[in-house]
Amino acid sequence: MKGTQEMIVSNATEPRLFWSSQADRPIPRAIRLHGVRRLAPSLAIAAASPAVIFVDCENADAASELGRLRADTGPDGYLIPVLPELRPQDVISLVAHGANDAACHADLERPAPIIKRAKDQAQLMRLAREDGADLPRLLGFVDGMDSPVFLKDANGLYTGANHRFENFLGTGREGIQGKTVYDIAPSDLALTYHRADLELFARGGTQIYATGMRHATRGVRPVRLYKRTLHDPTGRIVGIVGTMHEIGDARGQRAVRAEFDALSRSGGLPVDSPLSTAPVTDPDRPLVSRIAAGEPSALARLYDLYRARLSRFVRRLSANDSLIEEIVNDTFLVVWNKAHEFRAECAVSTWLMAIAYRCALKALREQRHTLLEVELTHPDLVLEYWHDHETPDLLAKAFDLLSEDLRVATALAYLFGHSMEEIAQITGCPVTTVKARLHRARGKLRTRLAMLGEHGYA
Known part of the structure; x- marks a missing residue:
């Protein structure tokens, strides 16, 4: 017609x-x-x-x-x-x-x-x-479990939870879906969860540890967490499924163990599901080889995988959105031009971070870009600085007040999960220097967290 x-x-x-x-x-x-x-x-x-x-x-x-x-x-x-x-x-x-x-x-x-x-x-x-249509089936499976269960994607965002988990936290699904651990937990507990997730993402498999979890009553209950990675057909980790029980509840522990073992065996999905628990290697190396052969499609895939991560890293050095975008694009331009030089002596993620770090330093020097940094010689300076920059997370506030070298080392270690050796490769300094920077950063964070907390910025 x-x-x-x-x-x-x-x-x-x-x-x-x-x-x-x-x-x-x-x-x-x-x-x-x-x-x-x-x-x-x-x-x-x-x-x-x-x-x-x-x-x-x-x-x-x-x-x-x-x-x-x-x-x-x-x-x-x-x-x-x-x-x-x-x-x-x-x-x-x-x-x-x-x-x-x-x-x-x-x-x-x-x-x-x-x-x-x-x-x-x-x-x-x-x-x-x-x-991806199997994810609702997995959510349906965990909804029937008696234990609190949650799902996260590879970026650490909650993609789902069962009613038991929602009830434990005292929030609906909308208060969990798409959130990070920093959105649903106090800073100290969130940092514990985040570091554990990074370790699990790095090695895959199963992880069990004891920690605290904020309850619906606003108190913190001691719990034992059980987590396992989920993988796509290429072996890339695509998420985490986890459950928990309150420490001291022997009956709850037995129930959680039994349900978690069943969940680990099948994930609530067919045995040949792409959400398997196979061990992984670095799946990005073939992409770099294809980029070296001049395939724009491989660069597009690597860009999709790492753009957000590199942007978050560069944001630790600059708050200028246009500059961040420029640095990320410069990073991938170097990747396109230098992929043939990659010798696989480190992970692709480490190589990308090193390129982004050098591109960021170069861009900051060229634009004479300086970050707002305040020396905490007096508590009033802290209050004045944060008057127009207030966020709900004391840890983020204290972190941003570190000097550039301490901020980069801390971000790479605790936010992105890199080892001491990888941080040394990225920043081009000895491992002993990395250790010293992390030691100084921890000391300064403790001092500055205390100073911020004393003035009511909780």
Whole structure:
């Protein structure tokens, strides 16, 4: 019917290939032979099967085109902007604006490799989306448990909890979902949980330890936590499932152990579920190898994995959002240009942090950017400084008042989980210096926390 939007729907799992050109340029012949069809303005893409879209950006603003198509396709559309030629800075900009890959006109003359890569990656995206449907089943499983149970993603955000856990904390699901441990627990307890999570993320498997947990009565109860990592098909840790019992409750301990063992064996999912408990290695090394071979899609994947983490790290050095974005993009530009030099002598995450640290120092020097730092020679200075910068977390306040070298060492150790040796690699200083900085930082944090607390900033 004229004037109605045609809907492209396919039940096939084979990714569909499209060409989008606001300038109405014809589909390049070589990709047309691979089944690429025009994505006309009158066509809408349904999510029944993956869509790969080559985006003509020759005389168009690539960021606007990517934004427009991303709004149409959602996160599952696989977007490949096409430019006459690709410079390294173009690749970084495109990836930062949501491209899944990038191509130049020469790439489309022999398009088989990029089309195969796009189909494979689009399939993986579809499988990941479908596998995610098992999460409600896992939540349904833990809802039936008699013990308090929680789920976290790989960024430490709570993705769910059963009613027992909600009742223990005295809050509804909306008070837990999407929150961090710092949102639901006092600073000292939150730091304990966070450090334990980092250790578990680093080695995988199961973790059991005793700590305190704030109860609905606002008192702190002694509990024993049981946690286990969840993994995707590549072996990457995608989250944590945990449960607990109050120490001294022998009956509760037996019940929790039995339920946790059952949860560890199956996760409430089929045995061959992607949420398995397989041991992991560094899954990012193949991405670096592919980047070294010139694959923008691998850079896009690494960018998605680490952009938020690098931004949080750089924010410890600067509060300037535009500068943070610039430093992160500079980091990935170095990765694109220097991936062939990576020798796998450290984890990819350590290598990225080291690059980000050097890029940050360079940017701060070039822009003569200085952080607001206050020497605590008198308590009134603390009160004046925090009058317009108040946050609910004393630990964050005290942390931000550390000098740059102490702040970086402490963030890398306690917020990002790096070892002494890794921090030495990142900052380019001896391990003994790292140890000394952490020792000084702990002393200063104790002093400054006490000083802030004495003046009612709890």
